[in-house]
Amino acid sequence: MCKFTPLELFIIEKPEISCKEFERFLGDYVEGDLSETLVEKVESHLEQCPECQDGLELYNQVIDLARVLGREVPAVQEEMPSDVRDRLHAKLNESLGLHLPVSSS
Structure with missing residues (x-):
């Protein structure tokens, strides 16, 4: 049993999902970590929403680039300064149109 x-139960019961829910x-x-029901909701939304199609394409490009860079750039032993990390996260959020939290930890 799944x-x-x-939130997932709420989404499953809705006829359509919003861009924010997407x-x-x-x-x-x-990553392939959604239930079949949620995959259907996401794909149904994608069929109707050019903005989210673009967001998915951009997200995949960022992931692909990160994989390439991960292989080509030697590991840095020092931790990234928190202000630099926060600015990077904010810029990625802006570029991808996401609203993920940006805060120093």
Whole structure:
């Protein structure tokens, strides 16, 4: 039996998902970590939404680039300064049209 979070149950019961809800599931969708029911909701939304199609394409390009860079750039032993990391996260959010939290930890 599949276990769903309250948000997933809420989404499953809706006839359609919004762009904001699509953003919430984008990473899990790309990684193949969604239930079949949620995949159907995401794909149904993608069929109707050119903006989210573009967002998915951009997301995949960023992931592909990160994989390439991960192979080509030697590992840095120092941790990235938190202000640089926060600015990078903010810029990625802006570029991808996401609203993920940006905060120093």
